[in-house]
Amino acid sequence: MKCPVCGEKYNKLDYQMLARHLGQLCERNDSPRVDFVKYYAPGSNWLSNEFQNDVKQIFAHEKGHLGDWILSRFVQRIFGEKPHPFIESMQKPKKSVFQGYAIEYMAFHKQRIRSFAFAMAKSDKIDIQKLEAKLIFPELMEWSENITSQESLLEAMAESVGIPVETLSSSMPLPPTLHATRLWNSISENDSWLEIVTSHNLLDLVYSPLLGKSGAKLPYFGPFVLENEWIPDEVKTFLSHSVKTLAPIAEKALEYVVKYGEELGVSEDIQSVFLRSLEAFDRHLLARVTRARQFDSK
Numbered sequence: 001m002k003c004p005v006c007g008e009k010y011n012k013l014d015y016q017m018l019a020r021h022l023g024q025l026c027e028r029n030d031s032p033r034v035d036f037v038k039y040y041a042p043g044s045n046w047l048s049n050e051f052q053n054d055v056k057q058i059f060a061h062e063k064g065h066l067g068d069w070i071l072s073r074f075v076q077r078i079f080g081e082k083p084h085p086f087i088e089s090m091q092k093p094k095k096s097v098f099q100g101y102a103i104e105y106m107a108f109h110k111q112r113i114r115s116f117a118f119a120m121a122k123s124d125k126i127d128i129q130k131l132e133a134k135l136i137f138p139e140l141m142e143w144s145e146n147i148t149s150q151e152s153l154l155e156a157m158a159e160s161v162g163i164p165v166e167t168l169s170s171s172m173p174l175p176p177t178l179h180a181t182r183l184w185n186s187i188s189e190n191d192s193w194l195e196i197v198t199s200h201n202l203l204d205l206v207y208s209p210l211l212g213k214s215g216a217k218l219p220y221f222g223p224f225v226l227e228n229e230w231i232p233d234e235v236k237t238f239l240s241h242s243v244k245t246l247a248p249i250a251e252k253a254l255e256y257v258v259k260y261g262e263e264l265g266v267s268e269d270i271q272s273v274f275l276r277s278l279e280a281f282d283r284h285l286l287a288r289v290t291r292a293r294q295f296d297s298k
């Protein structure tokens, strides 16, 4: 198993060593670990004998319910009692929300394609290769008129809210997005294909109605957004594509992650990498909000 904050490796099910590692670093006031423990094991004391059990509880799920654990962690972090500020801003979005979204998403998008390609190349499973191909090929097949790439939809969306393609492609993302893309790239280069699928394909569950069934208080965007007159068609097309095309692929990815995770006996590795990725995604979503505010103040 691995540390859900830094990825350090331990023997399978060695919660004792993991708890010791987390506890020692918390004791030194290492903020990522302290934040992690306070968030996922609130009220626990890293100096107590109970701490190992508290850490174990973070990973606990009933047999056969790894998928539910993943969905409920996603909901807890992004769609819970206090929804993520980006999700809140998408309920009644202003123009600046889409401007911030577009700029930060471009860097995220470029990493997505690389991560998917790594998963495809590293996996020996044809179903995984086909799944990743569905996401990669539309982005690279410029010669085909029948296939729409997400990048072209993103460019059209950005342009419709006043961001020219040149600005979109030359803008540097904010540090949290950069940090997140570096993490995803490092997972792609160093970790197993199943961890790559978990760290990146599952993020598209953000568009999925499955989250509603797992207790999400809000949808990815407010239901009236697609009918709202001021919102350009290009924005609506971009959002609809995420829900209609990307969400079902992510749901399929979740099925595979559960299936292979259990088959290969690596459920805890999947859980760890998912928590690491979710934290990075959370920060990337915040960067979209920060960028939107910058547009507001211009």
Ligand SMILES: [Zn+2]
Pocket (backbone or CB within 6 Å): 003, 004, 005, 006, 007, 008, 021
């Ligand atoms: Zn660690």
